[in-house]
Structures are given as C-alpha cells and as structure tokens.
Amino acid sequence: MAWNVFKFCTALRGLGSVMILLVLGVVGVTYYAVVFCNYGPALAAAGFDSLAALLVLILFHALLVMLLWSYFSVIFTDPGGVPPNYSPLVDQETGEIDPSEASEFGPLATPDPTNTRIRYCRKCNQLKPPRCHHCSVCGRCVLKMDHHCVWVVNCVGALNYKYFLLFLFYTFLETTVVTIALLPCFIAFFGDGEIPGSPSTLATTFFAFVLNLAFALSVSGFLIMHISFVAANTTTIEAYEKKTSSKWRYDLGRKRNFEQVFGTVQRYWFIPAYSDEDLRRMPALQGLEYPSKPDMDAQEF
Numbered sequence: 001m002a003w004n005v006f007k008f009c010t011a012l013r014g015l016g017s018v019m020i021l022l023v024l025g026v027v028g029v030t031y032y033a034v035v036f037c038n039y040g041p042a043l044a045a046a047g048f049d050s051l052a053a054l055l056v057l058i059l060f061h062a063l064l065v066m067l068l069w070s071y072f073s074v075i076f077t078d079p080g081g082v083p084p085n086y087s088p089l090v091d092q093e094t095g096e097i098d099p100s101e102a103s104e105f106g107p108l109a110t111p112d113p114t115n116t117r118i119r120y121c122r123k124c125n126q127l128k129p130p131r132c133h134h135c136s137v138c139g140r141c142v143l144k145m146d147h148h149c150v151w152v153v154n155c156v157g158a159l160n161y162k163y164f165l166l167f168l169f170y171t172f173l174e175t176t177v178v179t180i181a182l183l184p185c186f187i188a189f190f191g192d193g194e195i196p197g198s199p200s201t202l203a204t205t206f207f208a209f210v211l212n213l214a215f216a217l218s219v220s221g222f223l224i225m226h227i228s229f230v231a232a233n234t235t236t237i238e239a240y241e242k243k244t245s246s247k248w249r250y251d252l253g254r255k256r257n258f259e260q261v262f263g264t265v266q267r268y269w270f271i272p273a274y275s276d277e278d279l280r281r282m283p284a285l286q287g288l289e290y291p292s293k294p295d296m297d298a299q300e301f
Contacts, residue, residue, distance in 0.1 A: 079157025143287030158287030
C-alpha cells in the first residue's frame, strides 16, 4: 500500500495537541512532586531545611514561569508567512535582486520566472523570500523555517525561533534543577532507612525524578545543536542543505549571528519578546530580508 504523506501530515497536526497535553501533564506531575510532596512541607521545618526549601521553591517557580511563557509564545506566535503577492525588487536590466533597494514595504517588480536567483514554491504557486521553505504539515511556506515541531503544534521559523530556543533553555534549566532537588529522595528510595511520606507521594517523586532526568538529557542535546546553528546563523534545514559547502553567505560572525536571532537589546535576550527598536531597524526579525556577505551574494539562497 502506498504511503500517503497527506494523511501523515494530518496525523502530525493531531499529535501536536496530544503533545501539549503531555507537556502540561509533565509540568503538573513535577509541580506536585516538588511543591506538595517535598519542598512545600519542608517549609514548615525550622532552620536550614526551611531556608533551603524556600530557595528551591523560588528558583523552581521562576524558571517555570519563564518556561511556560516561552512555550506558549512558540505555540501562539505565527512563525511567519509569505505576504500576499510577494515579489522581490529586481534590477530591470540584469533580472537580479538589488539588495540595496529590496524592501518588504517598497513597490514590487515582477521578476523573470526563469531567473535561478529567485526562488519559487510550486506547491503554493508563489515566489519565496530568501531562506523560506514549504512546510507540508502546515501546508504553506514559512519564513526562515527551521522545522515543524509537534511539541508546540507549530512551525519554528523567523518570528518564533528565539522563543523556541528560550523554551529549550528554560526547559533544560528547570529539569536540571528538579533533578538535583529530587536526587536525595531518589537515593533514599533505594536505601535501607525509612522514608517519610505515603506510597503515592514516594511514587510521584520517583516518577518525577525519572521524567525530569530524561528531559534534561534529551533537551541538552537539542540545545547544544541549536546553539551551534545560532553561532553559524543557519537553521536545521539549511545545515542539511549546505553540508557540502564550507562557506555560508549569512554567516556574519558570532556576535552578529546571535543578534540576528535575539536582537541587540540585552534586556530582551532572555525573555520571549523583542524591543520596538530592534523590530524597526533589523529586517531579519521580520523574516523577509537578511544581511549577507557582499562577496557571497551570488551564492544560492
């Protein structure tokens, strides 16, 4: 029987809703284990244990707020789509894009469809901006598409890539903190001494520890991979497409590459938002235009 890619894509969209519930379920189990089973009751104790519990709970809740803020920002932020009737400005004599004149706000010329410098999506029947790719799950072209993530029921693209990275970052920090916080309970579980608490609280603590340890280890790998992508100013798709090329036209140096994703205003680096100043003066954050190396403008994009 032939494999139906359209049914597969529909299944992925349905799976995404389940994944959101799974994420919220893991958060709920973890919250119950940390707050209600262990460190909440420890607040009633006197001395050092109470202070340690307070510090753990403050850190836990602060990271949880940032994790959920970043997570729902990825879900509800459109990754960026091609504007209706999009067309890059083209030099009328050469038929090539003029990077000094191109602007999403300027008048649009009609390019020669035979020009190999200009990208065209045969599925959407429209021109594609640089670094734009078609997502079969979403059924549309996505600006600077990185990948379609079933965990957030959304594509990760130009307008929400930063939020996705922050979600990975805070997930790693939160799961690591929880793993360390529950480690003494996990060790005591295999000891010979008597462990305080009911069987249900002990089972919840054990389960939460294993879950968070697994997530911390798996997310760390994704985080390291995406940090390398940010450093090279590339995406998952582009890293695969250019694996045979040693040079990349959008690699502007690590500092500028970082700013192309996180912006230049430092106080916004660790929150899922951009400053108005960056949104006004950085075209890359809009997803249609990207600065590149002048000596590599002829490279295929």
